[in-house]
Amino acid sequence: MLMTRPSDDTLYQALLSRDAAYEGFAYVCVTTTRIFCRLTCPARKPLRDNCRFEASIAACLDGGYRPCKRCTPMLRLGEGEPTIRALLDDLERAPERRWSEADLLALGYDPSTIRRIFKRRFGMSFLEIARRRRLSHAVTTLGTGASVIDAQLEAGFESGSGFRAAVSQWLGAAPQQVKSQSLLKAAWIETPIGPMLAVTCDHALHLLEFADRPALQAELTRLRDRNGRAIIMGRTAVTDRVSEQLAAYFEGRLTTFSLRIGDHGTPFERQVWRALQEIPSGTTASYRDIAEAMARPTAVRAVARANGANQIAIVIPCHRVIGTDGSLTGYGGGLWRKQWLLRHEQRAGTNTTS
Known part of the structure; x- marks a missing residue:
């Protein structure tokens, strides 16, 4: 019998191997999707840095995580x-109730x-479980301009400090900040070379x-801190446009993206990205080519740093720099992806239209 909690590294290996010996002993909380799973979940495995391990479902829910729909950890524990x-x-049919x-x-x-x-x-x-599931509904209430106290009562939290702590842990921002700022929404987009995370606002x-x-x-932490806006899972009209244009790109029908990009980076970084x-x-093109095109021939290293700071892959094509x-x-996405993208664009050639 296990008497002490295994290390997170041990639990992560159990997750990768779907080791049934750890079933029910711990749960993995995925920080990027805000979902928690059994260690035997058949879903795609998250990165180690994106995993938190909790000993109980209560702790997962307290952290603002939702149960995975594939491995259904709560229903599994309720068998019998x-x-x-x-x-x-x-509760699954109406989590906002x-x-x-x-x-x-x-x-x-x-x-x-x-x-x-x-x-x-x-x-x-x-x-208590039902109240925590209503937390996402409370975030929506805040986003409409409602008062923090109204959102708190809507979520069923009697304690104001408890509500603020729960929202802050989930979104990385206090309720008053969520109310005063529009939310950024993150969504997964599947591509032929792996899933991508798109973070958008309404514009x-x-x-x-x-x-x-x-x-x-x-990058997510830096984006949140620089914007002063919380990030939650969700989609906007911009997400749909990104998804459509990426699909056209991977099908060889599009070479130039027409998407509005958030105003990030220093003036020099934005010049490099353009x-x-x-x-x-x-x-x-090489870093030197770019520096010379910008009439900054001595700024090769600065160009390289700005290229590495790009957080909008493919649309801002840093993969074209050699x-x-x-x-x-x-290349942050891996050299194999860089090579794939370059070959894809070369094959598309004159058969693509922008």
Whole structure:
């Protein structure tokens, strides 16, 4: 019997191998998707830096994570208890519903019995679980301009400090900040060379990176801090345009993107990024070429740093930059992707239209 909690590295290896020996002993919380899973979940495995491990479902919910729909950790733990299964099914169908003991009585349940069963299985009562699931609804309420107290009551939090702590941990911003700023929304976009995370607002694209980029979590933190805006999972009209144009690009039908990009970076970085967008599809340029085109021939190293600071892959085509000797240089998405993208653009050639 395991008497002490294994290290996070051990748990991550158990996640990668779907080791059933750790089933129910710990759960993985994925910080990028805000979802928690069983260690045997068949879904694509997250990066190590994007994983938190918790010993209980209660701790996962307290952190603002939602149960995975593929491995259904809560339903799995409720197997053998028809009452638990029935109530969790109701909760999945309407996670925004505000439950009370009267609702349980109306369904023919004894509230004290339900409380005891759920406490034993999950470490928290059914009503507590339901309240945490309403947290996402409270964020939507804040986004409409409602007061923090209204959103707090909507979420069912009696404690103002508890509500603020829950929202801050989930979104990385205090409720008052969420209310005063429009939210950035992150969504996954599938591509032939791996999923990408797109972060948009209602007007512009702010980040587009491959899911396994090592610096992704740091980029999200930097984006949030620079904008003073919380990031939640969701889509905007801009997300749909990004998805459509990426699909056309990968199908060889588009070489030039027409997307509004958020105003990030220093004036020099933005100048470099504009220069990157002027490199024709199917061709390449060196850092020196870019520096000379900008009439800054001595700024080769600064150009390289600005190229590395680009957080909008493909649309701002930093993959088209190679070494002066023609060699492939570093690429945050991996050199194999850089080579794939260059070959894809060369194959598309004159058959593509912008």
